[in-house]
Amino acid sequence: MLTDSVNPSLSKSIQQLCVRSQNVGYIKIGLTRKPNVHDTKSVIRFIYRFFWYLFSRIKLKSHIFPKALERSEALVTGRYHAVAYAILLKKKFLAIESNTPKITFLLNDVGFDNSRIIEIKEDAKELPFIPDFTKEEIEKLDNFLIMAKKCRENLEKDLLAVVYKNSAYV
Structure with missing residues (x-):
């Protein structure tokens, strides 16, 4: 494509x-x-x-x-x-x-x-x-995606903490 x-x-x-x-x-x-x-x-x-x-x-x-x-x-x-x-x-x-x-x-x-x-x-x-991905590239892709998922989860936690801290309902 x-x-x-x-x-x-x-x-x-x-x-x-x-x-x-x-x-x-x-x-x-x-x-x-x-x-x-x-x-x-x-x-x-x-x-x-x-x-x-x-x-x-x-x-x-x-x-x-x-x-x-x-x-x-x-x-x-x-x-x-x-x-x-x-x-x-x-x-x-x-x-x-x-x-x-x-x-x-x-x-x-x-x-x-x-x-x-x-x-x-x-x-x-x-x-x-x-070219297809090499084994090394696949390993790098997997590591990057794991790291990206962790970063996204940490960002979500940080954003929720800010929302709850500034919420009038807490």
Whole structure:
């Protein structure tokens, strides 16, 4: 499965690559084009796409994207949250670094090197090979997910303590 990137020209290249490749799904996650404020039709299209984006974003986060990712064999994406889902689901992936280093930082937090970050050129003719996780990567994924779960549980406890401390009902 392929997703878009925050870089509009790269998103277009990824989409064209998906069209050239057989049996590859494509999901657009973001809104990449800003309107020409001097063209009324452009502004109307932007507003329509913006509201569609908000609606689809809610659906993607709640059930569509994770289910599509579960059914897919692998993921190539330029989106941070898509990489996060791939890590959570232990789905093999390649990431395309975007306009910020968030993806690199996430992979470093997991303990991965940058070998899962690729560059897709605008004239790419075929999908890159997506390797399975090595035993070492699987171990790092498992350790990261255990640590993340503990951090989430501690955060929940801390938040509940603050709520109870400041509650008028205590």
